[in-house]
Amino acid sequence: MMADSGSEEIAVIGNTDLTSAELENNIKNTMVEIEKWTSLLRKMEISVGEAEKRTGKNTVNMQEIYTVYLIETRPVDAVTEGIIPAPDSLWRRYSEFELLRNYLLVTYPFVVVAPLPEKRAEIVWHKLSADNMDPDFVERRRVGLENFLLRLASHPVLCNDKIFYIFLTEEKGWKEMVYETGFQAKADSRLKAMNAAFRVKNPDKRFTELKHYSDELQAVVSQLLRVRARVADRLYGVYKVHGNYGRVFSEWSAIEKEMGDGLQSAGHHMDAYAASVDDILEEEEHYADQLKEYLFYTEALRAVCRKHELTQFELEMAAQDLASKKQQKEELVTGTVRTFSLKGMTSKLFGQETAEQREAKLQVLEQQIEEGEEAVKEKNTESDEFVKTAWIDIEHFKDQKDRDLKEALISYAIMQISRCKKGIQVWTNAKECFNKM
Amino acid sequence: MSAGTPKSLASSGQKPIQEICHPLGAEETASVLTPSPDVGNTITSIGGKTTRVEFDLPEYSVRRRYQDFDWLRTKLEDTQPTHLIPPLPEKFVMKGVVDRFSEEFVETRRKALDKFLKRVADHPVLSFNEHFNAFLSAKDLNKRLGLALLSKMGESVKYVTGGYKLRGRPVEFSAMGDYLDMFTQKLGTIDRIAQRIIKEQSEYQVELREYGPVYTTWALSEAELQGPLEGVASCMANCSSALDELTQDMSEDFLPVLREYVLYIESMKIVLKKRDNIQAEYEAKLEAAAFRKEEKASCTQVPTDVEKCHDRVECCNADLKSDWDRWQNNKRQDFRQLLTGMADHNIQYYEKCLAAWESVIPLLRDKQPQETETEED
Numbered sequence: 001m002m003a004d005s006g007s008e009e010i011a012v013i014g015n016t017d018l019t020s021a022e023l024e025n026n027i028k029n030t031m032v033e034i035e036k037w038t039s040l041l042r043k044m045e046i047s048v049g050e051a052e053k054r055t056g057k058n059t060v061n062m063q064e065i066y067t068v069y070l071i072e073t074r075p076v077d078a079v080t081e082g083i084i085p086a087p088d089s090l091w092r093r094y095s096e097f098e099l100l101r102n103y104l105l106v107t108y109p110f111v112v113v114a115p116l117p118e119k120r121a122e123i124v125w126h127k128l129s130a131d132n133m134d135p136d137f138v139e140r141r142r143v144g145l146e147n148f149l150l151r152l153a154s155h156p157v158l159c160n161d162k163i164f165y166i167f168l169t170e171e172k173g174w175k176e177m178v179y180e181t182g183f184q185a186k187a188d189s190r191l192k193a194m195n196a197a198f199r200v201k202n203p204d205k206r207f208t209e210l211k212h213y214s215d216e217l218q219a220v221v222s223q224l225l226r227v228r229a230r231v232a233d234r235l236y237g238v239y240k241v242h243g244n245y246g247r248v249f250s251e252w253s254a255i256e257k258e259m260g261d262g263l264q265s266a267g268h269h270m271d272a273y274a275a276s277v278d279d280i281l282e283e284e285e286h287y288a289d290q291l292k293e294y295l296f297y298t299e300a301l302r303a304v305c306r307k308h309e310l311t312q313f314e315l316e317m318a319a320q321d322l323a324s325k326k327q328q329k330e331e332l333v334t335g336t337v338r339t340f341s342l343k344g345m346t347s348k349l350f351g352q353e354t355a356e357q358r359e360a361k362l363q364v365l366e367q368q369i370e371e372g373e374e375a376v377k378e379k380n381t382e383s384d385e386f387v388k389t390a391w392i393d394i395e396h397f398k399d400q401k402d403r404d405l406k407e408a409l410i411s412y413a414i415m416q417i418s419r420c421k422k423g424i425q426v427w428t429n430a431k432e433c434f435n436k437m
Numbered sequence: 438m439s440a441g442t443p444k445s446l447a448s449s450g451q452k453p454i455q456e457i458c459h460p461l462g463a464e465e466t467a468s469v470l471t472p473s474p475d476v477g478n479t480i481t482s483i484g485g486k487t488t489r490v491e492f493d494l495p496e497y498s499v500r501r502r503y504q505d506f507d508w509l510r511t512k513l514e515d516t517q518p519t520h521l522i523p524p525l526p527e528k529f530v531m532k533g534v535v536d537r538f539s540e541e542f543v544e545t546r547r548k549a550l551d552k553f554l555k556r557v558a559d560h561p562v563l564s565f566n567e568h569f570n571a572f573l574s575a576k577d578l579n580k581r582l583g584l585a586l587l588s589k590m591g592e593s594v595k596y597v598t599g600g601y602k603l604r605g606r607p608v609e610f611s612a613m614g615d616y617l618d619m620f621t622q623k624l625g626t627i628d629r630i631a632q633r634i635i636k637e638q639s640e641y642q643v644e645l646r647e648y649g650p651v652y653t654t655w656a657l658s659e660a661e662l663q664g665p666l667e668g669v670a671s672c673m674a675n676c677s678s679a680l681d682e683l684t685q686d687m688s689e690d691f692l693p694v695l696r697e698y699v700l701y702i703e704s705m706k707i708v709l710k711k712r713d714n715i716q717a718e719y720e721a722k723l724e725a726a727a728f729r730k731e732e733k734a735s736c737t738q739v740p741t742d743v744e745k746c747h748d749r750v751e752c753c754n755a756d757l758k759s760d761w762d763r764w765q766n767n768k769r770q771d772f773r774q775l776l777t778g779m780a781d782h783n784i785q786y787y788e789k790c791l792a793a794w795e796s797v798i799p800l801l802r803d804k805q806p807q808e809t810e811t812e813e814d
Binding site: 213216217220221223224227228230231233234235237238241242244245248251252255258259266405406409410412413414416417420421424427428430431434435437 | 616619620623626627630633634637638640641643644645647648651652654655658661662665666669672769772773776777780781783784786787788790791794795797798801802
């Protein structure tokens with residue numbers, strides 16, 4: 001059973017007499033045992049606590065302002081009786097998260113790697129700022145980054161990755177460590193392979209279907225997000241205009257005797273109604289973010305399908321190569337030329353080859369055939385292995401997706417219920433005021 | 438629909454009516470559309486019951502056209518010049534702008550005519566008017582129409598456009614005028630706001646109509662999520678219909694009544710003007726008499742026509758004050774009804790949406806194999 005992402009309540013017992021050095025020792029010891037656990041979260045609380053602005057020089061030596069995020073970790077069993085020690089923490093900027101993700105994509109191509117939250121705010125309804133420095137956007141991104149880390153930490157394969165662990169625990173030198181793994185070269189060749197055009201003869205049908213599904217999902221969720229933003233925009237307009245009632249009722253109440261009080265109070269309720277939409281829509285952004293995560297997930301799905309195609313293609317190429325070599329050997333042995341070759345032509349023109357020459361060729365070919373068979377066997381294993389591990393992860397992903405999206409829909413319905421209840425409340429209050437007129 | 442219970446009024450000192458019985462309630466039954474040879478005239482059936490002794494029969498049912506209402510109103514203005522006569526809905530409607538045969542238009546007009554009759558019926562003086570009686574019970578009003586046309590340019594016009602200049606208007610009447618001006622302004626603003634809301638809601642509706650179906654499209658690609666997504670889609674369709682009903686209610690119930698009130702205000706302003714003119718006439722006559730008095734030093738008596746004028750002023754002021762009180766009271770009740778109606782429409786809208794969303798929750802939760810988390814409610 002795969003471990004869930006999301007916070008888990010774990011009871012901890014500890015010893016208040018531990019010094020910080022001993023505490024650190026404990027942590028170091030538990031680090032060794034990390035590999036044994038399927039979920040990093042069993043051992044470690046992870047959170048992205050805050051965000052801060054920094055200034056610095058970028059790669060072209062120009063001043064830039066960027067945001068850094070505080071990553072806090074605390075070994076779960078280091079929490080002592082009643083006293084919770086301060087978490088370890090370090091600062092990371094968005095580009096470092098990107099580097100981590102790219103590293104994981106390259107290193108574990110059979111894994112559907114969780115996506116990062118948006119770098120820039122897109123598909124927003126217009127009242128919400130599209131500015132990257134806007135505190136609400138930064139806050140939502142902070143939440144998204146924390147979610148990203150929690151997804152990785154609860155993934156049965158990824159959570160054991162050393163680079164990931166160092167990302168969480170050591171601020172300096174992490175980048176260099178990543179590059180030392182030689183992942184850049186892999187990343188480049190992966191990029192090339194992703195963009196290459198090739199045709200696979202016998203792809204696994206499940207992957208073809210999956211690719212089709214991820215395309216559909218991407219299209220429909222993009223559209224959903226766009227329309228939702230427009231709906232939010234319009235809803236904002238409806239609520240805000242009611243604020244005008246507030247003003248005019250107030251003005252009107254000034255010229256009335258008995259009706260004045262009722263009108264005035266009703267006006268206040270109209271003002272409250274108009275003001276309530278801001279919070280309502282801010283909350284809905286959370287729903288949009290949940291949808292966006294799965295929109296971005298489709299890219300990871302497609303990447304895995306692509307990798308399968310690539311592996312399958314390489315297998316097919318190797319098999320094809322082997323087949324042609326075997327063909328050539330047969331022709332050489334039987335003396336029949338079934339396929340046209342320039343060599344064959346030239347040998348006809350310039351005379352037949354000697355028996356020794358033929359023997360040499362045969363030997364080379366047999367060597368090549370042997371190597372070829374090894375290669376095909378290897379590719380076959382590779383392909384099978386990939387299909388197997390990828391499909392386990394894909395099934396895991398599907399379950400997670402169904403669960404998460406169902407929860408998202410439920411929370412969206414709950415938001416709507418809350419909005420309706422508020423609406424009923426406000427208008428009931430206003431009605432009471434009108435009745436007192 | 439709006440043939441509801443007659444309003445009981447806090448009328449000032451009109452005891453005789455209250456002693457009789459319940460005030461007359463003119464209850465409209467069906468509106469009958471009958472295209473006639475000339476360009477469409479809608480005929481209204483009026484059915485009513487009365488316990489009043491002036492009427493021959495306790496029940497009656499007549500058919501009347503807009504012209505007849507117009508006749509009645511003119512007659513009332515002529516015969517009760519010092520009183521506030523309730524307004525009629527607009528007579529002329531631009532062709533091409535509004536469909537005079539559309540259900541909405543006919544219904545709106547019917548309600549306004551119904552209101553007119555009720556207001557007259559509730560009035561302690563107007564309700565006893567012989568023309569009102571005739572209107573409600575006479576089988577055939579046609580004979581009187583000819584006369585009506587002739588007398589159209591009658592007394593009421595004289596009172597409105599009287600050429601007398603007013604010297605000192607009593608403060609209370611000035612205050613009434615000021616109030617009416619400000620009130621008109623506020624009503625105009627409310628009208629604009631209501632229209633704007635309807636517009637914003639329509640635009641919201643357009644987007645909502647596109648939003649729901651996307652969930653349906655998505656459901657097609659899904660297995661486990663298909664049910665929940667379709668549930669959400671149908672929920673949104675329900676909210677969409679509820680919004681349609683709200684917008685329609687506001688257009689049909691709220692705006693027309695609001696607009697019709699502007700006419701009521703205009704009627705009140707006319708009455709105030711009439712009063713001003715009567716007072717001005719009196720002042721002019723008084724001045725002329727005083728001037729003549731100076732010439733004939735012996736005459737100490739106030740001329741009778743001046744006294745008559747004075748009486749008329751006093752009478753007019755009294756009638757106006759009582760009409761004003763009644764008008765204010767009506768206004769208060771009318772607006773209480775109008776605004777609580779608006780609140781009700783909105784409450785109903787939200788209740789429908791709430792029901793839709795609440796019914797979708799069990800559908801969303803149903804298919805989960807294990808419930809490890811507690812309910813979020």
